Amino acid sequence: MKPDSRVVSFEERMATVEFRIAEHAHITVDTEVCSSCTTRECVTACPANLFAQTAAGGILFNYEQCFECGTCYMVCNKAGAISWSYPQGGFGVVFRRG
Ligand code: SF4
Numbered sequence: 001m002k003p004d005s006r007v008v009s010f011e012e013r014m015a016t017v018e019f020r021i022a023e024h025a026h027i028t029v030d031t032e033v034c035s036s037c038t039t040r041e042c043v044t045a046c047p048a049n050l051f052a053q054t055a056a057g058g059i060l061f062n063y064e065q066c067f068e069c070g071t072c073y074m075v076c077n078k079a080g081a082i083s084w085s086y087p088q089g090g091f092g093v094v095f096r097r098g
């Protein structure tokens with residue numbers, strides 16, 4: 001079966017952007033709140049794969065390659081788990097022209 005040429009791979013998606021990394025995280029995750037989460041929507045929903053489950057059942061998050069799409073904040077069902085804002089001016093994702 002031929003691969004679907006309309007499907008954009010993760011590598012192709014990441015190749016369209018660059019990141020100007022701010023010193024301070026624009027998104028923070030309260031791992032205490034996450035510890036009682038059984039659904040982990042952020043792990044499957046983040047298009048940049050920035051959330052990962054640890055073997056011990058915790059959650060790891062890295063803000064540096066964030067698309068600033070807001071999906072994690074929208075899908076998370078636990079109040080206070082995610083604090084979301086845009087990066088400070090001049091930092092964050094830069095979408096390149098094709
Ligand atoms: S960020 Fe939200 S969805 Fe993700 S593990 Fe924490 S509580 Fe669950």
Ligand code: SF4
Pocket residue numbers: 027045046047048049050065066067068069070071072073
């Ligand atoms: S804003 Fe989008 S890219 Fe950034 S961490 Fe949330 S889901 Fe991932």
